[in-house]
Amino acid sequence: MADIRLEGVGHSYDGGRTWALKPMTWTWRSGRAYALLGPSGCGKTTLLNIISGLLTPTTGRIWFDDREVTTVPTAGRDIAQVFQFPVLYEEMSVYDNLAFPLRNRKYPKAEVDRRVRRVSGMLGLDDHLRRRSRRLDPGRQQIVSLGRGLVRSGVAAVLLDEPLTVVDPAMKWTLRSTLKEIHRDTGHTFIYVTHDQTEALTFADEVVVVKDGEIVQAGEPTELFLSPAHEFVGHFIGSPGMNVLPAEILDGLVRVGRAAVGRAVGDLPAGPVRIGIRPEFAVLDSAGSTPGVAGRVTGVDRMGSYDLVHVLVNGHDEPPPAERDGPPPTERTTGRTTGRTTGRSDQDGNAGHPLVVKTEAGSRFEPGDAGFVRFAADRAFLFRDAVRCGTVAPLNGRGEE
Amino acid sequence: MALILDGVRLRRRGEIWLDDISLELSSGMTMLVGPMSAGKTTLMRVVAGLLPPDAGRITVNGTDVTSVSVRKRSVAFVYQQFINYPSLSVYENIASPLRLARDLPRAGIDRRVREVAELMGIGDLLGRRPAELSGGQQQRTAIARALARPVDVLLLDEPLANLDFKLREQLRADLRSMFQGSSSVVLYSTADPAEALTFAAPTVVLGEGRVRHVGEVAEMYARPPTLAVAAALSDPPLNLLPGVVRAGRVECLGTSFPAPPAHPPAHSPAQDDPAQDGPAQDVVLAVRPHHVTIGGGGPGTLAFPAEIRLAEVTGSATFLHLLLAGRLHLVAQLPGTQLFVPGESTTAFVDPAHLFVFDENGGRLLAASAVSAVSTASTAEVDLHG
Numbered sequence: 001m002a003d004i005r006l007e008g009v010g011h012s013y014d015g016g017r018t019w020a021l022k023p024m025t026w027t028w029r030s031g032r033a034y035a036l037l038g039p040s041g042c043g044k045t046t047l048l049n050i051i052s053g054l055l056t057p058t059t060g061r062i063w064f065d066d067r068e069v070t071t072v073p074t075a076g077r078d079i080a081q082v083f084q085f086p087v088l089y090e091e092m093s094v095y096d097n098l099a100f101p102l103r104n105r106k107y108p109k110a111e112v113d114r115r116v117r118r119v120s121g122m123l124g125l126d127d128h129l130r131r132r133s134r135r136l137d138p139g140r141q142q143i144v145s146l147g148r149g150l151v152r153s154g155v156a157a158v159l160l161d162e163p164l165t166v167v168d169p170a171m172k173w174t175l176r177s178t179l180k181e182i183h184r185d186t187g188h189t190f191i192y193v194t195h196d197q198t199e200a201l202t203f204a205d206e207v208v209v210v211k212d213g214e215i216v217q218a219g220e221p222t223e224l225f226l227s228p229a230h231e232f233v234g235h236f237i238g239s240p241g242m243n244v245l246p247a248e249i250l251d252g253l254v255r256v257g258r259a260a261v262g263r264a265v266g267d268l269p270a271g272p273v274r275i276g277i278r279p280e281f282a283v284l285d286s287a288g289s290t291p292g293v294a295g296r297v298t299g300v301d302r303m304g305s306y307d308l309v310h311v312l313v314n315g316h317d318e319p320p321p322a323e324r325d326g327p328p329p330t331e332r333t334t335g336r337t338t339g340r341t342t343g344r345s346d347q348d349g350n351a352g353h354p355l356v357v358k359t360e361a362g363s364r365f366e367p368g369d370a371g372f373v374r375f376a377a378d379r380a381f382l383f384r385d386a387v388r389c390g391t392v393a394p395l396n397g398r399g400e401e
Numbered sequence: 402m403a404l405i406l407d408g409v410r411l412r413r414r415g416e417i418w419l420d421d422i423s424l425e426l427s428s429g430m431t432m433l434v435g436p437m438s439a440g441k442t443t444l445m446r447v448v449a450g451l452l453p454p455d456a457g458r459i460t461v462n463g464t465d466v467t468s469v470s471v472r473k474r475s476v477a478f479v480y481q482q483f484i485n486y487p488s489l490s491v492y493e494n495i496a497s498p499l500r501l502a503r504d505l506p507r508a509g510i511d512r513r514v515r516e517v518a519e520l521m522g523i524g525d526l527l528g529r530r531p532a533e534l535s536g537g538q539q540q541r542t543a544i545a546r547a548l549a550r551p552v553d554v555l556l557l558d559e560p561l562a563n564l565d566f567k568l569r570e571q572l573r574a575d576l577r578s579m580f581q582g583s584s585s586v587v588l589y590s591t592a593d594p595a596e597a598l599t600f601a602a603p604t605v606v607l608g609e610g611r612v613r614h615v616g617e618v619a620e621m622y623a624r625p626p627t628l629a630v631a632a633a634l635s636d637p638p639l640n641l642l643p644g645v646v647r648a649g650r651v652e653c654l655g656t657s658f659p660a661p662p663a664h665p666p667a668h669s670p671a672q673d674d675p676a677q678d679g680p681a682q683d684v685v686l687a688v689r690p691h692h693v694t695i696g697g698g699g700p701g702t703l704a705f706p707a708e709i710r711l712a713e714v715t716g717s718a719t720f721l722h723l724l725l726a727g728r729l730h731l732v733a734q735l736p737g738t739q740l741f742v743p744g745e746s747t748t749a750f751v752d753p754a755h756l757f758v759f760d761e762n763g764g765r766l767l768a769a770s771a772v773s774a775v776s777t778a779s780t781a782e783v784d785l786h787g
Contacts, residue, residue: 039565040536138437168437169592170638173732177711177722184711184743195565202713202720222738225716236567238717280717303598304622304634305691305734 001189002065002156004028004051009060011046016058021046022213023059028157033183033190035200037236038210044193045161047210051191052079052159064156078156080149080188084165086141088148090134094125097133098147105152119147122185124178138166139175146179150186157189164199176203197237201225209233225278226379231386234276240308243282243355244383247275254382254392257314259293261375264382266390274383275392279358281379284309284371291395292372295355297365307363311373312352402428402462404554404586409447409457411610418443419454420610426588430580432618433590434597434633435607441590444607445556448588450474461553461586474554477547481559483540485531491518492527495545502550513549520579521545537568544576555580557589561596573599594636598622606630628763631687637720639687640731644758646767647681651758654726656703658753661768684767687757693733695721698750705749707731712741723749 010023021043028034028051036044049055050062053074061070069077088097098116107115120126123143128136133144142163149158160179164172180203183190194200200207201221208218209232217229228234234242245256249270253260256275285292295313355373365371380392404426411419419440433441446452448459450471459467466474477498485494492514499510518524521541531539540560547555560576561569577600580587591597597604597618604618608629614621618634625631632639644653651660698704707723710730714720721733721741731749741747758768 039567169594169636170436170632173637177713180711180713195567197566198715201715221714222716226738239566240570241567278717301599302601302619303595305689 001030005063007061009057012058033205035204035207036193037200042210043213044210053077080158082146082160082163084162086145088133095129115151139171160192229388242276242278244276245353256293262392265393277375277380279356281376282357283374284357292374297369307359309357314352405460407458409454430587430602432604439607440610449476475552476554477552479547479557479560481562483543498550517545517548555585555587594634624769628759637690642686644684644686683761685759690732690734692755694750703751707749709741
């Protein structure tokens with residue numbers, strides 16, 4: 001086990017014209033569980049392949065503790081890897097699959113047996129050792145693939161590249177917690193690549209969010225959720241992602257349209273900003289008695305354990321003009337709108353911005369209803385050029401003028 | 402438009418792939434939901450004409466198409482793995498089915514290509530090759546091609562499964578509004594409960610090659626007729642606990658509660674004996690993770706001593722993995738961030754109103770307390786025998 005240190009590591013696939021991975025310096029601390037989270041094409045697999053030695057970086061150096069491994073091939077790095085698809089000999093038993101890497105290296109028979117049984121006990125495979133690997137479900141095949149990497153001694157790190165891709169949604173939950181327990185029991189460094197925020201957040205001690213070849217924020221799951229430093233982190237973490245609306249700072253107050261939603265905290269000049277509020281921290285009231293942004297419900301998604309209420313806010317003191325005849329029939333029957341990021345016009349041509357509020361199941365709001373959206377204190381953030389520049393504090397007293 | 406499957410069966414290599422599938426689908430969207438290897442893809446391939454069934458009939462608008470070749474059927478198919486012609490531009494990819502059909506003049510083709518490209522949000526990518534597109538754009542191209550020609554039946558086989566999570570979230574919303582008013586029969590399969598619930602469409606639950614249930618998805622979620630249906634729509638997965646119904650009470654792991662009013666019996670009303678008089682009956686209790694709480698149970702709430710195994714924190718929720726009686730795995734979905742120490746003891750609480758009671762094999766819902774408790778709180782009569 002070792003700290004894995006990247007020193008100015010970057011990679012270009014086109015001879016330096018563009019960076020798939022922008023040069024970065026970063027340390028993976030020994031024994032921690034990391035998730036590398038980002039959309040496809042962000043460079044996260046490139047980064048993983050550089051650590052495993054499948055790829056030599058265009059620039060920079062890699063250290064495992066004080067041993068430089070920049071040009072050391074995968075075989076010399078003692079890395080256990082799990083890929084999207086199980087890598088094992090389907091016709092062999094689980095036992096023989098686990099023993100294979102050891103027999104290949106001419107380990108004595110007793111030692112092979114000892115190691116296979118240790119790993120199988122750790123991974124919960126004891127009852128399956130005699131079964132043919134082909135007969136296992138894909139989730140368990142992935143566990144065997146992992147076991148093949150763990151039987152050797154001196155594993156420096158375990159790298160997992162979207163390991164749950166082929167696994168049933170229900171099975172993912174079980175397998176993920178199994179992986180987490182394996183991490184706890186082995187104490188190895190785990191680096192888990194995924195585009196799925198739930199997988200990343202539930203698995204990792206520390207989530208590293210990558211976008212366009214660079215790390216935009218790293219931190220504990222709760223920190224990334226509660227305190228995103230970048231609009232992208234707000235969007236990519238959380239489901240649905242953070243709402244982001246145009247706002248303005250004027251006399252120290254944050255306004256969405258004409259409605260004041262709180263006091264600006266931070267050294268902020270007056271002017272336009274964007275305000276981010278997670279669906280979990282936006283509250284929808286039918287009365288306008290509290291500081292809030294007026295809006296009209298455009299749809300409700302009944303998701304079973306919770307509801308998503310879609311609201312079009314226009315920043316006026318009043319909800320978008322009352323539609324006495326109700327909303328257009330299409331909106332009523334479809335029951336929802338999409339969470340688009342651009343503004344739209346309501347029926348009377350007033351610009352509005354869509355916003356999603358997450359509520360408990362059984363929300364009484366229906367499409368067409370008027371409402372006021374409040375932003376939970378200290379859970380709204382201000383962004384300039386997508387980077388966080390401040391927070392929002394509650395108003396003293398009423399927010400409306 | 403109407404698509405009817407009547408007693409469709411398919412066997413391969415001695416295994417039953419489709420078992421007596423009978424369905425009636427009309428214009429607009431129908432969701433096909435089920436876990437992996439439930440038979441979703443096989444069923445779609447049979448409907449498309451790519452796999453001939455061993456038995457049964459398929460009719461479209463009254464015409465028997467069972468033995469009509471795929472080329473002569475009015476069907477479009479979108480696969481999980483987006484498939485485009487790599488050497489053709491997006492424009493030519495979308496135009497290809499129109500050119501093959503030879504029934505549209507050049508100007509008509511051009512108009513239609515631009516129309517569907519616009520609809521799918523790829524109007525400004527028409528000159529690109531598939532390799533120059535992101536995964537989401539590639540799948541939009543494949544869907545646009547499927548939409549180019551009006552077809553009787555449009556099949557989408559887990560079209561979002563290979564896309565990034567965030568992209569899936571967004572496309573889900575787009576596709577829903579797109580297919581809602583469609584005049585084609587649109588059959589859309591998924592293994593993802595959130596996707597099934599978002600579309601809020603008529604839903605067919607498939608399992609082990611059989612139709613498990615047909616109905617409105619919200620109703621199925623609230624009152625799942627079988628364990629398989631409940632499981633297909635639950636994410637995180639359902640918690641299952643063993644129980645026994647005896648003398649009007651449901652017993653479970655050393656605790657018990659009054660047997661809830663029976664689910665309105667859909668069939669076998671002849672066996673309406675109250676549980677009080679019957680012999681003990683083994684049952685399966687199912688509770689969704691967000692209905693398991695820690696610390697603080699109201700009156701009538703069941704308490705289970707538990708050992709903490711693992712806590713997964715996402716910020717919006719904490720998933721607490723527990724071990725009951727040293728052997729049963731239970732997951733609680735708690736709001737926000739909550740910290741727990743693995744190995745410590747705690748107590749998990751479940752309101753019996755949130756327990757589904759299924760018969761021993763999960764084959765039939767005996768009581769859906771959560772739903773019936775609201776309407777018939779005073780009823781003491783119980784049907785737990787069926």
